[in-house]
Amino acid sequence: MILGRVVGSLWATRKPESLAQRKLLLVRPHASYRLSSGLDQIVAVDTLDAGVGDDVVVCIGSPARWSLGSGNLPLDAAVMAIVDRVELDAG
């Protein structure tokens, strides 16, 4: 999972039927989270109504599908939580 900030929204009509009505958010991972793709952007399906500016936890791979309740969704990232507060251990 990664922590990131929602920086945009995407709309796509040409996609599998199983992804219809699914909200797509563009998330920029926070600096300390490196994506395996090495990119500074990831697009995640959102079901929690996160908005631009929210910090979110994004799960990647099969957990993303399970978090949406079905293994039959062709996606690899989903918003799992909207973050209110992060406590950093000063230790």
Add this chain to the structure above:
Amino acid sequence: MRLARVIGQVWGARQAEHLGGHRLLRLQPLALPLTTPDGLAEQRAPLRAEQLAARGELLVAVDGLGAGPGELVLVAHGSRCRDLTVGDDVPTKEVVIAIVDDAEINARVLRPGEGAR
């Protein structure tokens, strides 16, 4: 998924038969705007996706949706996504799962102090 732009297509006279005639697209991921020390992108107004630079290494993905040159797509990684779209006999782990009609990126909410990679 990754947001990328179609910058070409790959043809191979001799292709693995399992590609089953699916198109191979050359894609380049889009990069979010660089941020200034005060955390704001150079542009302060929201950006349209076409204003985003394509940067980063190229990738090749199998396309079952018919994306054209210059179009924005979402690329999903993994065999499960492949199985559910182009089929489990296609030898790839990168598939185009959506063609993006529109995207709006709010440059103002990028993290403070995020320097260029």
